[in-house]
Amino acid sequence: MKENEIPAGANRKKRCVGRGHGNGHGKTSGRGHKGAGARSGYSLRAGFEGGQMPLFRKLPQRGFNRTRFQSPCAIVNLNELEKLSSDKVDLESLINAGLIRSNSTVVKLLGTGDVNKPFTVKVDQISKSAKDKILAAGGTVSE
Structure with a gap:
């Protein structure tokens, strides 16, 4: 203006x-x-x-308000993993890809979307649907 x-x-x-x-x-x-x-x-x-x-x-x-007792975690969906350059999914690779903030300490992987290549996943928390989809694509999951 x-x-x-x-x-x-x-x-x-x-x-x-x-x-x-x-x-x-x-x-x-x-x-x-x-x-x-x-x-x-x-x-x-x-x-x-x-x-x-x-x-x-x-x-x-x-x-009752549960916000005082929540532990903040960064959330990543499976459909965002295709932005990664490597097949390794961990805190460092997600920060480098710009999927989560640099000050994040805890990551949770959710099952929205599909996986088309095998990923090696090492995150703090993972949903059951995300774990099933990664294992079905031939990947490995360790928490």
């Missing part, structure tokens, strides 16, 4: 504060009288209600 293509009203003029009563933002500059909001460096924490007990602390905790 070029400067002449910017829609009308997209750029507003900066509010000029503290320059006297004539501009409508004089004296307290829109900060009110005293209090933390009038001071410099003040930032309000999310959910803060002025010292009153916040609503999120009043409500009971309900249910």
Whole structure:
């Protein structure tokens, strides 16, 4: 987008504060009288209600969330293995092929897609369908 293509009203003029009563933002500059909001460096924490007990602390905790107990793992499907240059499938070869991120430590191989050549697979986790398809193609699997 070029400067002449910017829609009308997209750029507003900066509010000029503290320059006297004539501009409508004089004296307290829109900060009110005293209090933390009038001071410099003040930032309000999310959910803060002025010292009153916040609503999120009043409500009971309900249910269970398993995200704290999950171990993150990189997921690779069988149809992505054709991007590999070699027949060896492990953490290092998947990172080099760009199929998973470089900071990944755990890999799980899933069975979406088909395998047309024998692969030597050495990953942390593998689904049953992926294991069956690799063995049917003549490959080997070691976890």
